[in-house]
Structure formats: C-alpha cells, structure tokens
Amino acid sequence: MTRLPRGDVARPLRQFYEILLLTMNPVPDHSLETTAAAFIVGDLYLDVGQQRVTRAGSDIALPNLSFQLLVALVRAAPNVLSNESLMTQVWPGLVVSPETVNKRVNLLREALGDDSREPRYITGVRSRGYRLIASVSPATEGAPLPNLPTPIPEGSARAADSPIPVVPIEAPQTDAPKSRLPLGRWAALSVLTAGLLIAATLGVRWAARHQVAGAIPAPVAPASTAAAIGALSRTVAVLPFDSISADPADAYLAQGLPEMILNRLSRVSGLSVIARNSSFALATKSIDSREIGRRLNCGYLIGGSVQREADRLRVAVQLVDSAAGTLIWSAHFDRGLHDIFSIEDEIADQLAGALSVRLGELEPKPPPGARSANLEAYLAFLRGRTLLGRGTVAESEAAVPYFERAIALDPNFASAYASLYDARMQAADRRQEDMTLARRRYRHLIDRSLELDPKLGAAYFARAMWGDQPHDASARPTNPLIAAQERDFRQGAALDPSNGRGLAAYAEFLYWILERREEGRSVLKRALWVDPISPSARYVDAVFTLEASGVKASEQKTLQAFELDPNFVPALQRYGAFRWMFDGKLAEAIQIIEHAIALDPNNPWLRYTAVEVYLDLGEVNAARDVAAGTPQSARTTGLLSMHEGDWRRAGLAAYDEASWTSDDDTCKNLLASAAIRDYAFKTRELSRAIAFIKLKYYLGNDPAAHLEVCNFHAVVYLSQLMAAAGQAEQALALRRAASLWLDANAAKYFTGAGHLRARFLLLDGKQDAALSELADAFRSGIYANWWYTIEYDPLWLPLHNDPRFQAIKADVRRYIDAQRGELEALRGNGLVPRRGLPTASR
Numbered sequence: 149m150t151r152l153p154r155g156d157v158a159r160p161l162r163q164f165y166e167i168l169l170l171t172m173n174p175v176p177d178h179s180l181e182t183t184a185a186a187f188i189v190g191d192l193y194l195d196v197g198q199q200r201v202t203r204a205g206s207d208i209a210l211p212n213l214s215f216q217l218l219v220a221l222v223r224a225a226p227n228v229l230s231n232e233s234l235m236t237q238v239w240p241g242l243v244v245s246p247e248t249v250n251k252r253v254n255l256l257r258e259a260l261g262d263d264s265r266e267p268r269y270i271t272g273v274r275s276r277g278y279r280l281i282a283s284v285s286p287a288t289e290g291a292p293l294p295n296l297p298t299p300i301p302e303g304s305a306r307a308a309d310s311p312i313p314v315v316p317i318e319a320p321q322t323d324a325p326k327s328r329l330p331l332g333r334w335a336a337l338s339v340l341t342a343g344l345l346i347a348a349t350l351g352v353r354w355a356a357r358h359q360v361a362g363a364i365p366a367p368v369a370p371a372s373t374a375a376a377i378g379a380l381s382r383t384v385a386v387l388p389f390d391s392i393s394a395d396p397a398d399a400y401l402a403q404g405l406p407e408m409i410l411n412r413l414s415r416v417s418g419l420s421v422i423a424r425n426s427s428f429a430l431a432t433k434s435i436d437s438r439e440i441g442r443r444l445n446c447g448y449l450i451g452g453s454v455q456r457e458a459d460r461l462r463v464a465v466q467l468v469d470s471a472a473g474t475l476i477w478s479a480h481f482d483r484g485l486h487d488i489f490s491i492e493d494e495i496a497d498q499l500a501g502a503l504s505v506r507l508g509e510l511e512p513k514p515p516p517g518a519r520s521a522n523l524e525a526y527l528a529f530l531r532g533r534t535l536l537g538r539g540t541v542a543e544s545e546a547a548v549p550y551f552e553r554a555i556a557l558d559p560n561f562a563s564a565y566a567s568l569y570d571a572r573m574q575a576a577d578r579r580q581e582d583m584t585l586a587r588r589r590y591r592h593l594i595d596r597s598l599e600l601d602p603k604l605g606a607a608y609f610a611r612a613m614w615g616d617q618p619h620d621a622s623a624r625p626t627n628p629l630i631a632a633q634e635r636d637f638r639q640g641a642a643l644d645p646s647n648g649r650g651l652a653a654y655a656e657f658l659y660w661i662l663e664r665r666e667e668g669r670s671v672l673k674r675a676l677w678v679d680p681i682s683p684s685a686r687y688v689d690a691v692f693t694l695e696a697s698g699v700k701a702s703e704q705k706t707l708q709a710f711e712l713d714p715n716f717v718p719a720l721q722r723y724g725a726f727r728w729m730f731d732g733k734l735a736e737a738i739q740i741i742e743h744a745i746a747l748d749p750n751n752p753w754l755r756y757t758a759v760e761v762y763l764d765l766g767e768v769n770a771a772r773d774v775a776a777g778t779p780q781s782a783r784t785t786g787l788l789s790m791h792e793g794d795w796r797r798a799g800l801a802a803y804d805e806a807s808w809t810s811d812d813d814t815c816k817n818l819l820a821s822a823a824i825r826d827y828a829f830k831t832r833e834l835s836r837a838i839a840f841i842k843l844k845y846y847l848g849n850d851p852a853a854h855l856e857v858c859n860f861h862a863v864v865y866l867s868q869l870m871a872a873a874g875q876a877e878q879a880l881a882l883r884r885a886a887s888l889w890l891d892a893n894a895a896k897y898f899t900g901a902g903h904l905r906a907r908f909l910l911l912d913g914k915q916d917a918a919l920s921e922l923a924d925a926f927r928s929g930i931y932a933n934w935w936y937t938i939e940y941d942p943l944w945l946p947l948h949n950d951p952r953f954q955a956i957k958a959d960v961r962r963y964i965d966a967q968r969g970e971l972e973a974l975r976g977n978g979l980v981p982r983r984g985l986p987t988a989s990r
Contacts, residue, residue: 185286188286189280189282189283189284190283194287196219199215199664199667200666208260209625210259211663213252214252214255214259216238217252217256221278221279221280222280224280225279226280228273228277228278229277231249232277233277234278238252257269267281268282380471381507382418382419382447383445384413384421384449384450384503385422385444385448385449385450386406386407386409386422386424387428387430387432387449388406388428389401389402389405389406389451389463390454391455392455393454393457394457395456398456400534401454402453402454403428403530403534404526404527405491405492406428407424409450409492409495409499410427412492412493412496413496413500418508419507421678422445422446422678423646423647423649423678423679425648425649425682426682429681429682429712430444436473437470437473438473441470442470443680443681446470447470447471448467448469448470448476448503448506449470450467450499451465451466456485460482460484460485461482461485461487463480463481463482463491464479464480465478477502479495479498486523488523489521489523489526520554520563520564521558522558522561524557525557525558525564526554526561528550528551528554529563529564531550532549532571533547535547535550536570536571536574540578540717540747541750541751542748542749542750544571544574551567551568551571562596562604562607563607565593565607566598566610568593569590569593569594569607570614572586573614577614578748578751583614583616594610594611598611605640605641605643605644606644606650608639608640608643609637609640609641609647609650609653612633612634612654612657613653615629615632615636617633617661625661625662625663630661633661634657638654640654641654641671645674645678648678648685649675649685651671651672651674651675651679652685652688654675655668656668656691672692682712683709683710686708687706687716690702690708693705699730703730706722706726715747717744717747717754720741720743720744721744723740724737724739724757725737727740728760730929732931732963732967733967734761734764734765735970735980736970738761738765738974739979739980741754742758742980745758745774745777750777750778752779755784756775756781756784756787759775760787760933763787763788763791763933764964765967765968765971767968768791769984770984771788771791772788773983783807783820785797786798786820787819791935791936793939795827795940798827799823799828799830802819802823802824807820818861818862819933821861822941824841824865825837825865825866825942826942828872829942834869837869838869838873841866841869842866845859845866847862847866851866852886860886860889863882864908864911867880867886868943883908883911883912886908887905890904901925902925903922903930905921905925906918906919906922907943909921910943910944919947919950919952922937926959926963927959931960931963931964934960938957
C-alpha cells in the first residue's frame with residue numbers, strides 16, 4: 149500500500165482523467181525527432197531538434213508530416229528516395245498510397261514556395277520517387293533555446309489583431325487531433341481498458357488549468373535581452389519577508405510587499421526573476437543561502453522583514469550572493485502605511501542599482517501600470533490572489549469577493565479585472581459548467597482589463613488559458629480561434645516572462661494544440677527555470693514524459709511532483725488513476741481519490757472518477773453516495789444506469805447534450821459510445837447512432853482518417869453499427885485501419901489495449917484468439933469497467949456460457965473480491981471514509 153503524503157491538499161484537480169488521452173499523439177512515434185541536427189538546405193535553415201524551418205530568419209510553418217518528409221529527403225540527398233521508403237519513414241505502421249505521398253510532397257512544395265515546373269528544392273523522378281536538388285550541408289547542431297516573443301510595440305495593432313505564423317495541418321490520413329490537455333485544459337485520464345481508453349488529464353487539456361497563476365505583470369523589454377536559461381549570475385529570487393508585526397492578521401504584508409518587488413524586478417531587462425510559486429513556496433528557515441540558491445537556480449536572494457505598527461510600516465531588505473553566502477546590500481525603511489507603493493518603488497530601484505554594480509548596467513524599469521494606487525484595493529487584490537492560486541472550487545469562489553471589492557474601490561484596476569475573470573472561469577471549469585456560456589458571461593472582465601492596460605501580461609495569459617476553441621473538425625492551428633490563443637500566449641510570455649504558470653500553459657498549447665513539440669519543450673524548460681519548485685510545471689513535464697517515454701516514466705515524474713508539494717491535487721488524481729487503470733490497485737486508487745475529494749469536495753469530475761472505481765469494486769451504494777456530493781449529471785446518470793443494465797436510460801443520457809458542453813467531453817465520454825451502440829441495437833435507430841458518434845467523436849465522413857486516442861474506443865462500436873446498417877465493406881475497412889492504429893500506438897501508452905484487440909478479433913470471428921487476448925488483458929492488471937465487458941457488452945453475450953469465458957469471469961471476480969477486502973482494511977484504519985451500505989460484488 150502506498151502511504152499518502154501527509155498534509156493539507158488544496159489545489160485543483162480535474163486533470164488526471166484527461167492527461168493520458170491528451171498525452172497520446174495519433175501521429176506516428178517518429179514525429180518526435182530525438183537526434184539533434186541542423187542543415188543548410190539551399191536558402192533554408194532546417195533544425196531537426198527544434199522541428200523548425202526558417203528562411204532569412206523567418207519561420208516557415210510546416211505540419212508534422214511535411215516536416216518529416218523534408219527531413220527524410222534531406223537525409224537522403226542527393227539520392228532518390230522511393231515512394232516505398234517515404235511511406236516507411238513518414239507513415240510507419242500505416243497503410244498509405246502513392247497518391248498520399250504525392251499530395252504530401254505538393255503540400256510541402258507549396259509551403260516552401262517551390263514550383264514543380266521549375267523546382268528549387270524537390271524534384272520527382274518518374275516511377276521511382278523524389279529527391280532533393282537544393283544543396284545540403286550540415287550546420288551547427290543543438291540550436292539554442294528560442295527566445296520568448298517580443299511584446300508588440302506601443303502604438304501598433306493590439307495583440308489580438310497582430311498576424312503570426314500558423315501551422316496548417318491537412319494530412320489526408322493522419323490529421324492532427326482536435327485539441328484535447330491539460331490546461332489544464334489541454335491538458336486527463338479516462339480509460340482504455342475493458343474496451344475503453346481512460347482520459348486522464350482534464351485541462352491538459354491544459355493540465356494548465358489546475359491553478360491559475362497570477363503575476364501582476366507590466367510591460368517588459370524584449371525577451372531577447374532577458375537572462376539566459378541557466379545563467380545563475382543573472383537570476384534573482386525574491387523570498388517572502390518575515391512578518392514581525394504583533395497582529396498575525398498583518399502577515400499578508402510579508403508576502404504582498406515582496407510580491408510587488410518581484411513584479412517590478414521581473415520587468416527589468418537583462419535580469420531573470422524566479423516566479424513567486426517557487427520562491428514563496430520554499431521553506432527557507434532551516435537551510436542556508438547556498439542551498440536556497442541551488443534549489444531555486446539563482447545567484448542572488450532578496451529577503452527581509454515587515455513590521456506594521458498602527459499606520460507605520462517598517463521594512464528591512466537584504467540582497468545576498470547565494471553562491472558566496474555574503475551580504476551585498478541592505479536597507480531599512482520607516483514610512484507611513486499609505487506610502488507602501490513608494491517604498492516598493494524605492495526598494496526595487498535600489499535593488500536594481502545594487503545588482504547593476506555586479507551585473508553591469510541593467511535596462512531601466514518602465515513605470516508600473518498593473519497595480520492600483522488605492523491601498524485598500526491593492527490589499528484586497530493580494531488577498532484574492534492568495535486564494536485564487538489554490539485552484540479548488542471553494543477557494544476560487546472565495547477569491548471573487550476580494551477582486552470585486554478591489555474593483556469597487558478602484559474601477560480602473562486592470563489586474564483585478566483579469567484576476568476576477570480567472571477566478572470566475574476557474575470556478576466554472578472546476579464545477580464542469582458549460583464553458584462556452586461562462587466565457588460569454590465573463591468576457592467583459594478580461595476585455596476591460598486589457599482596455600485599461602494593453603500591456604498586462606497576466607491578462608493575455610488568462611485570456612489564452614481560458615480561450616474558446618472550435619468543437620468540430622476545424623480544430624486545427626489555422627482556425628482563427630486557435631491562432632488568437634497563440635497570439636495571446638506569445639504576448640503574455642513577452643510581457644510577463646517570470647510567470648511560470650503561464651509559461652507552462654503556453655508550453656502545453658505549443659505541444660498539444662500546435663504540435664510544435666520541441667518549441668513546447670523549450671518553453672517548458674523556461675518555465676522550470678523560473679519556477680523550479682513548482683509542482684505545476686513538474687506536472688506538465690510528467691505529461692510530456694508520457695508520450696516520450698511511456699506510462700511508467702510518467703508515473704515516476706508524477707511522484708516527483710509530490711516531493712515538491714504533497715498537497716498537489718492534480719498529481720493525486722493522476723497517480724490514483726494510474727493505480728486504478730494500469731496497476732489494478734483499485735482499493736489504493738480509492739484511498740488516493742477520496743483524499744483528493746476531501747480537499748476539493750465540489751469538483752464533480754473527481755467524484756465521477758470515484759464513481760467509476762467504486763463500481764469496479766462492486767461498491768454500488770458507495771458510488772451513489774459519492775455521486776450525491778454534486779448535482780447529478782447526465783454523465784453520472786448514464787454510468788450508473790449502464791451498471792444496472794438499464795440500456796434505455798443509459799442511451800438517453802449519452803444522447804443528452806448536457807454531456808457534450810465542455811472542451812474535453814470527447815475524452816471524458818468514453819462509455820457513451822457503448823451506450824449509444826446498445827441503445828441503437830435495441831431500438832434499431834442505427835442511422836442516428838452512426839451520425840451522432842461521427843459528430844461527437846470528430847470522426848467525420850472518413851473515420852479511418854481521424855483516428856486518435858480520444859475517439860479510438862468509439863470506432864469499435866461504430867464499425868458494428870455500420871455493419872448492422874448494411875455498410876459491411878466500410879465497417880471492415882474501418883476495423884482494419886483501427887487495428888493498424890492500435891498496433892502502432894498501444895505499447896508505449898497503455899497495457900490495456902488487449903481489451904480492444906480482443907473486440908477486434910471477436911468481430912473478425914476469431915473467438916479463440918479473442919478469449920485468449922481478453923484473459924491476458926485482465927491478467928495484466930486492467931480491470932477498469934470490467935463489469936460492462938463481463939455482464940453487458942453484446943459482443944461477448946454469445947460466449948457467456950463458454951467455459952473459457954466463465955473461467956475469465958471467475959478469475960476477475962476473485963480479484964475484485966480481494967481488492968474489496970483491501971478496501972475494507974483501509975476503512976478499518978480510517979484511511980477511506982465509509983459510504984453507503986455494503987454491497988455484494990456483481
């Protein structure tokens with residue numbers, strides 16, 4: 149039994165059930181080049197490691213397949229590369245035609261501005277293939293980390309109106325997936341077992357949404373002048389000050405004042421400032437300055453103390469060389485409380501001057517524009533920000549009155565509007581509300597913030613993180629909504645370069661939505677540098693690791709987030725789901741998820757996850773009890789109805805539009821496709837079911853061309869429906885394509901692929917092989933939604949009396965009984981709450 153970290157876990161959660169699905173990329177594995185190399189190709193510069201092509205310093209946007217095609221031709225130059233070789237290198241594991249190769253070559257030529265009649269780069273060799281005719285020579289390998297974007301100059305068009313390069317994706321058979329993660333938003337985990345994929349990182353989509361950060365940024369100089377990654381000598385951390393006031397209620401000043409200083413210094417060009425999420429979280433009382441500097445990746449530390457007596461404020465500040473452990477500069481200030489802003493300005497100015505002596509002349513700071521001149525408004529804002537960073541439903545809602553008070557006291561306080569928008573959207577997201585309606589309801593807040601301060605980086609980050617995205621097949625980088633998000637992220641990164649949370653969200657967006665993998669990793673590297681002990685950034689790193697190295701490596705990185713913060717709810721949910729989905733440790737998974745529910749009891753997605761695990765344990769009453777903690781949703785109704793064998797109610801719940809209102813419903817509504825299939829077989833409404841699955845799972849009119857991890861499970865049921873509707877040939881072709889996709893993608897990401905493979909074998913009439921595959925899948929530890937496979941799935945009904953199926957069923961029940969015994973032991977030790985009355989195993 150894994151012992152839970154002790155502590156008071158209070159942060160967001162929805163992520164685990166999206167992350168696994170979100171992290172899986174339907175593009176073949178070779179799409180992530182690992183060999184760093186760079187080439188000069190005619191007038192092009194090709195960086196394989198960064199997956200980047202430039203001409204005269206300007207990026208040329210290439211979809212992944214076009215980029216891989218170009219790399220293959222470059223590596224073969226000047227030799228001819230046959231169509232067969234191109235198929236193997238660019239589409240490994242997939243069956244494509246020479247026409248597909250020809251179309252991809254034409255798309256590459258179009259992107260490069262190459263005319264096939266008078267080619268400069270690529271020429272075709274009749275009946276043989278293609279070759280590169282441009283000169284090719286090696287360039288310096290390992291290009292440096294790309295600079296963060298430069299902010300849009302004052303007086304130019306607003307960020308939302310500025311053009312940026314976009315990445316068209318038009319592959320005929322391997323279209324880039326619709327955005328799913330982690331964001332927090334982008335970036336969740338739900339199931340691929342028992343025939344289901346388990347989506348595991350809800351705002352992956354943006355695993356980023358788990359705690360909306362909020363620096364109070366102001367305009368900055370171009371990021372190209374910022375301190376380089378790894379430059380300890382130009383990196384500073386501002387630590388929370390000691391509060392020595394008699395009244396404990398004044399403790400917020402010990403964080404508020406250094407945060408104001410941090411925000412001012414973060415706008416100084418040539419200086420890198422560690423994000424508050426890391427510098428304020430590190431326990432510094434028992435470690436010396438050298439160790440603090442090592443942990444925070446910084447060469448200088450700023451600390452001090454604050455004492456309030458009535459309306460007087462006494463502040464002491466020190467600047468320390470962390471490597472040498474020596475005091476460089478110190479000062480004391482004794483002013484009226486109403487002078488807090490002038491104190492902050494003077495401290496920041498003197499600190500910048502002291503650092504300039506060591507580092508050379510630093511660029512002067514622009515005047516502050518993100519704070520309020522009203523002290524009470526600013527203090528209310530700081531209190532709200534403290535709550536907002538926790539990321540739970542309750543604390544997001546508790547932050548709202550503080551921001552509203554700040555705005556009431558100062559109607560022109562831009563940062564308060566941006567943070568109020570964050571709080572409102574975060575609360576709506578955690579409650580699983582319709583995010584389209586939430587954006588419409590609160591959009592005026594972020595618009596007002598940017599109207600007041602067009603250079604407020606936190607506002608651009610907030611608008612990007614909570615931005616709308618298309619919910620159909622147009623969800624690709626060329627879509628105006630996605631292009632607008634990229635503009636906002638770039639502007640936020642330029643204006644607020646120390647916002648680790650915003651940078652981590654930007655990294656996820658680049659990685660998953662735009663599929664610019666190396667660029668996403670580079671931005672994440674920046675986030676990890678400025679926010680080194682942030683569990684949020686480490687969590688995103690764990691998500692990226694899933695695709696690069698598989699489940700076990702990602703699981704270990706998730707555990708590392710606990711080392712930084714044992715109270716990080718997304719990591720709790722993710723690890724709990726791993727234990728459930730891949731390790732077969734259902735009782736332990738309940739222990740972890742129940743712990744997370746205690747920390748964020750109003751999060752419905754976390755409770756839905758617990759319902760799934762309780763049903764797998766045969767604890768129906770416990771499942772109903774935990775579901776009762778939030779308003780009943782169509783998704784929960786459908787799941788409970790399926791467990792009862794009520795196909796009609798389950799089918800109607802799956803068709804209910806209330807289950808399809810958020811950004812990541814395709815990743816979460818995995819059992820819905822099975823419910824729709826069952827309902828259609830009973831009612832003979834086959835056409836309705838086929839159309840609905842194609843629409844909601846983004847399969848379109850050519851499902852085989854749109855296979856990806858969030859819709860793959862639905863293809864099994866869709867092929868059955870198509871066959872029943874008289875489309876036998878199309879159903880067979882879809883099943884063949886799905887089998888190839890499964891073979892190409894299953895091994896790295898999940899061990900539960902056997903359940904899906906068993907279904908394909910059964911549909912092909914291979915009963916012996918199907919039963920063997922099913923038995924192996926359960927023995928590997930994959931038990932998620934086992935009851936549907938064993939009791940209700942129409943595919944297996946004809947085999948229910950087969951002795952081999954009966955043996956599988958008996959083995960599964962024995963295992964579940966043992967897991968329920970472990971659950972009772974955990975309850976007896978007070979580690980899991982008792983819910984409902986005991987229920988017998990199914």
